[in-house]
Amino acid sequence: MKKSREDMTSVQEILLSELTQARSYVERILHAVCELSDTHLTPKARVVIQEFSAEYEKLVCELIIPSHFGELNLIHQDNFRQGRENLRIMNNFIESFVALGPKNDEEVVGAITRLINLVYKYTRELHLVLIEKSSLDVATPRMGLLKAIDIKEKKEVIKPHAVIKKGPFTLIEGGRVDEIDEDEFEDEASLNPPLYFLETLEILNLAHAKTAPILGMNAKREEKYEQNISQAHVLVSKKDLAGALELFEKARGHKETAEVLTLMAWVNSQMGNNEEAKSLCLKAIEIDPEYGAPYNDLGTLLLNEGHINESIKWYELAKKAPKYTNREYPYINAGRAYMQLNNFDKAMEEFEVALKLVPENQELRHTVSKIRASVLKEEDNTTKRGFQKFKVDFSDNQGDNDNQPTQ
Known part of the structure; x- marks a missing residue:
């Protein structure tokens, strides 16, 4: 049966939206690997990049690029930054290929879906290396059409x-x-990113449904949303908070989510706009009560204002939220709150739970070790005064939400 132009357009729009989301995820991971940590120096990361580049090139050549196009290399002499640039060029080519509208949409969907799934496979492996070698947090993709499998690592x-x-x-x-x-590994598995993947048949069914025109508009909004979020992350890493906030506002215009409202709240708090930040956190909670980040951020804003007991209530809500990737944050911040109340035993309990959730966080481990040593040394007022030395502001490297822009 001949496909209508509306069907073809919706197929293209869905694929471009999913390509943008996969591309944003891998770019966030590569930015963290290359610019924000020493992960790129580890042999494991290099192996993942080399395998990814080889398999990706092979699949692109097989599915899209004619054999006379020439030899391609996503990575040059283990140079991660050059590899990132080549990957960007390759993705631009693939998006152009999709936008041209080839005649057989089933074949196109099948080819692009295989490429996207390959990206998610290797991006997850790099994400796991990043988790293992650093305390950086990187935002995972929004689900949408994506499916996810939780995998327990051997x-x-x-x-x-x-x-x-x-x-x-x-x-x-x-x-x-x-x-x-x-x-x-039950708790550890919940902290690791799942394996994301798309199903070709589901994309085709959605694209050819009666709701295809609406779906096409939603796909465009999703694509713009992803682009704005990704670009804002880069600007915050460059300390351009005003520019990042403008992009988050644009993303909100395309789709108002608890995620983007929490990101806007975080940036506003860094700019000193605490009342606006609190208002945005409350709005995020209203939109999605199961999303944990705004509870934690609101608690931190209250803690910084001296409302210690009130902040602890919000941290407790953050701990119970079903949707929260970085579950250590409310425990770290609750520990800070209890230290300000001179309840050092309770603070230690909170820090110990956080350390169990992120055993690779060396700063937290060092702080907990200092506190524990002081407890063992003496139990008098000198000890209590000594605790004040070990107050650590984790906000710079921990962040107050799952998708902190700096990561």
Whole structure:
């Protein structure tokens, strides 16, 4: 059956929207890897990048680019920044390919979906390396048409060697194996990003439904939203808060979400506009009561104003929110609040939970170690005064929400 122009347009718009979202995610991860951490120096990250580039090039050539186009390389001599630029050029080419509107939309959807799924596969691997090697937080994609699979990572463990007697012979069993400890990794799995993927059939069904024109408009809004959010993250990393706020406002104009309102609140708080920040947090909670970040941000604003007990109430709500990637934040901030109340035992409990959630956070580990050492040393007023030295403002490197622009 011949496809109508409306069908073709909606297919293109959906694909371009999903390409933009996948592209924004990988660019956020690569920006964090290259600019905000030393992750790019680790062999594991280099292996992931090399495998990603090789497989991505191969698939692009197979599905889109004719063989006479020439040899492509997304990475040059392990140069991450050059690889990022080449990836950007490649993605521009793919988006242009989609926008030209090839005749067979089923083939196009299948090809682009495979490319997007490959991007998500390797971006997740880089995200895991980033989590392992740094305390940086990177915003994950919004779901939309995406599906997600939570994967428990296998870890290498050493089994104790069992000595078994068999007549005159001695057998030794055990050694190095990969296994998953369900109890130990239950919390860890919830913190790791899931594996995101798209289904070709679902895109086609949606594109050819009666709601296709509306879906096409939504896809355009989603694409603009993603672009504004991604560009705003870059501006905040460059300390251009006013420019970032303007872009977040534009994103809000395309789609008002709890996420963008919380991001706007965070930027306003950094600019000293605390009342506006609190108002935006409350609006975000109204839109999505299950989103944890604005509860935590509101608590921090109140804590900074000296309303300590009130801030703790908001941190408790943040802990219970179903949608919260960085669950350590409200525990860290609640620990800060309890220290200001001189309730050091309770503060330690909060910090210990946070440390369990992010064991790789060296600053937090160092602070907790100092506090613990002081507790063991003495229990008098000198100790209490000593605690004041260990108050740490985590806002600079922890952030107050899941999608802090600096990450």
